[in-house]
Amino acid sequence: MTMKGVVLSSISCLFVFFFSLSGLHGINSEAQPEDESGHANLPPRGWNSYDSFSWVITEKQFLQNVELVAQRLKSKGYEYVVVDFLWYRKKVEGAYTDSLGFDVIDEWGRMQPDPGRWPSSAGGRGFTDIAAKVHSMGLKFGIHVMRGVSTQAVNGHTPILDVKTGKAYEEGGRQWYASDVGIKERACVWMKNGFMSVNTKTGAGRAFLRSLYQQYADWGVDFVKHDCVFGSDLDLDEITVVSEVLKELNHPITYSLSPGVDATPALAKEVSGLVNMYRVTGDDWDTWEDVASHFNVARDMAAAGLIGTGGLQGKSWPDLDMLPFGWLTDPGSNEGPHRHSNLTRTEKETQMTLWSMAKSPIMYGGDMRRISVRDLALITNPTLLEINWFSSNNKEFPHVTGTQCSRLRRHTLSHNHESEKCAGTTLDAQVLALRSCKDTKAKGWSHKLLEDDLEQICWKGKTTKHQAPFCLYKRRPFFELHQETRNKSQINGKLHLLEAETKDSCLIAAPNRKLTSAEVSKGSFSNCRWEAYQMWELKRNGTLINNYSGLCASLDSAKATPVGSRAWIASGRQGEIYLAFFNLNKETSVISTTASDVAKAxxxxNSRDSTCSGRELWSGKSFGPVKVLSITVQAHGSALFVLNCH
Known part of the structure; x- marks a missing residue:
């Protein structure tokens, strides 16, 4: 990133610096944990295979990346190496993300690594040998797991293992099977042919989950990334049971949830004490829109006091997802890495700065075998890593002014910005959100009768000033011929809610595939069909509950796709202040604040602190006592100040 200008003002003088990037400098050469007595007492760091290999990674490719993580990243606190989803799926013709019948399972219906891609797993060894190799390099081994039980196990009528006896689980005078505990109407929406929830109200359902996680512990797994159970796919019962099981294991396992489409602070509070990290966004890929979409959710999680709260046998952290830098593949691909990240150097710096200021877990997603010198320097930058682990009071800083400039003077900055055609960039919007039905903000829906017997469900709760009421057209779900055998009682009292009277586009509570962060904000409608995630029920208390997730809809007033000037602030452990400016505009902007506002935040x-000294990270330039900080920031760029204020 190039800073075309910075203005730093004091009472008696004006300092003007013009500079370009001269290096990455930090205040700490090595940032290491001070206390390892609990789970995730610091935001976890590591490498994950998904962004670069999708699901097709092999044992050889994984171990090559592990060796490089150990050599280049371990000393910087990166300790987890994670195999992402479908490690149990055979890589043969016809196999893809939502295919059925290509998975390797054992006699108890539990997933096993595909020996074609993971040869050391042959003979029922699972990931035992892989985990041992990872541990020998001083790292921790992680895997991705799905919700509940596989459709393949349910269809195969596999028995459930009782880990206490080593035999088939028996209760009520009979033996129990996967088909007894699988809930078919609670299939994972983005992998509906793959997995479904289990009935945790039964002893057999809990026994099945216990058998899964005991197996992972026996393999030597140190980290699980549990998918399709949080956000709009919330399954709080399963999360609770898994958390309880993990407490009982002799081998400690860090517990992560993914993804978090439509995650809210209210939902996060329900799970934060049960886990160690949880995704609060959809899949983050290498587009600027995805980077920008994280600013609001990061702000909201910090404002709710969720950064570093008590978690499973330690702490828990809102997770903004992996860093899609370097050598990648494409979303939903059946092949390994083949292209460079689409993010510019400036956008990568902005993303890494936000992740650090928000104290998000940091998981690198690129192929380590082709990591560039610049990407390596960025993800190991000592100042950013110091902030990520050891800063406190992290939050969005609202006391900034920003002007978007279509033309900036090359050698000086005028105090009269009108001559530079600058304009502010704020935008209010209504955002349809999902939240716990216990939340009072979910109450605000009512029934409305129109002419011609048309009916609507409208939001009467608080909205942004001057905005028209938000209404959806009501329609009873219809049956198709092939659905006649379905249990019609499942939709009694349930509604389809249409975007428009003449448009067959229904409100959904969960995506029919994994969405990127940017896509989450583009609408929650899809073609109407007989699916639980499209069915709603209006309750007398004014809540609109979804039949699939059990969550309630609300209309929130918020910023739309984040635009304009944003900032974050945090305290350093040695008394310094970290202040980050972000320019989310398409044009270069001047962003400013005062030393007194910094102190008050x-x-x-001391609120009387009126001057600050320090340096700006990306330039490495230092400055003397100043009262006003004002800097020109490139489009999609950031500035990061390390300050001492008096």
Whole structure:
């Protein structure tokens, strides 16, 4: 990123610096944990295979990446190496993300690594040998797991293992099978042919989950990334049971949830004490729209006090997803890495800065075998890693002014910005959100009768000023011929909610595939069909509950796709202040604040502090005592100040 200008003002003088990127400098050469007594006492760091290999990674490719993580990243606190989804799926013709019948399972219906891609797993060894190799390099081994039980196990009528006896689970005078505990109407929406929830109200359902995680512990797994159970796919019962099982294991396992489409602070509070990290966005890929979409959710999680709260046998952290830098594949691909990240150098710096200021877990997603010198320097930058682990009071800083400039003077900045055609960039919007039905903000829906016997469900709750009421057209779900055998009682009292009277586009509560962060905000409608995630019920208390997720819809007033100037602030452990400016505009912008506002934002500071000294990270330039900080930031760029204020 190139900063075309920075203005730093004091009472007696004006300092003007013009510079370009001269290096990455930090205040700490090695940032290491101070306390390892609990799970995730610091935001976890590591490498994940998904962004670069999708699901097709092999044992050889994985171990090659592990060796490089150990050599280049371990000393910087990166300790987890994670095999992402479908490690149990055979890589043969016809196999893809939502295919059925291509998985390797054992006699108890549990997933096993595909020996074609993971040869060391042959003979029922699972990931035992892989985990041992990872541990020998001083790292921790992780895997991705799905919700509940596989459709393949349910169809195969596999028995359930009782880990306490080593035999088939028996209760009520009979033996139990996967088909007894699988809930077919609770299939994972983006992999509906693959997995479904289990009935955790039964002893057999809990026994099945216990057998899964005991197996992972026996293999030596240190980290599980549990998918399709959070956000719009919430399954709080399964998360609770898994958390309880993990507490009982002799081998400690860090517990992560993924993804978090439509995650809200209210939902996060329900799971934060049960886990160690949880995704609060859809899949993040290498587009600027995905980067920008994280600013609001990061702000909301911080404002709710969710950063580093008590978690499973340690702490828990809102997770903004992996860093899609370097050598990648494409979303939903059946092949390994073949292209460079589409993010510019400036956009990568912005993303890494936000992840650090928000204290998100940091998981690198690129192929380590082709990591560039610049990407390596960025993800190991000592100042950013220091902030990510050891800063406190992290939150969005609202006391900034920003002007978007279509033309900036090359050698000086005028105090009269009108001559530079600058304009502010704020945009209010209504956002349809899902939240716990216990949340009072979910109450606000009512029935409305129109002419011609048309009916609507309308939001009467609080909305942004001057915005028209938000209404959806009501229609009873219809049956198709092949659905006649279905249990019609499942939709009694349930509604389809249409975007328009004449448009067959229904409100959904969960995506029919994994969405990127940017796509989450583009609408929650799809073609109407007989699916639980499209069925709603209006309750007398004014809540609109979804039949699939059990979550309630609300209409929130918020910023639309984040635009304009944003900032974050945090306290350093040695008394310094970290202040980050972000320019989310398409044009270069001037972003400013005052030293007094900086001091007021942090609880331990003296509000009379009126001047700050320090340096700006990306330039490495230092400055003397100043009263006003004002800097020109490139489009999609950031500036990061390390300040001492008095």
């Amino acid at each position: 942090l609880p331990e500071r």
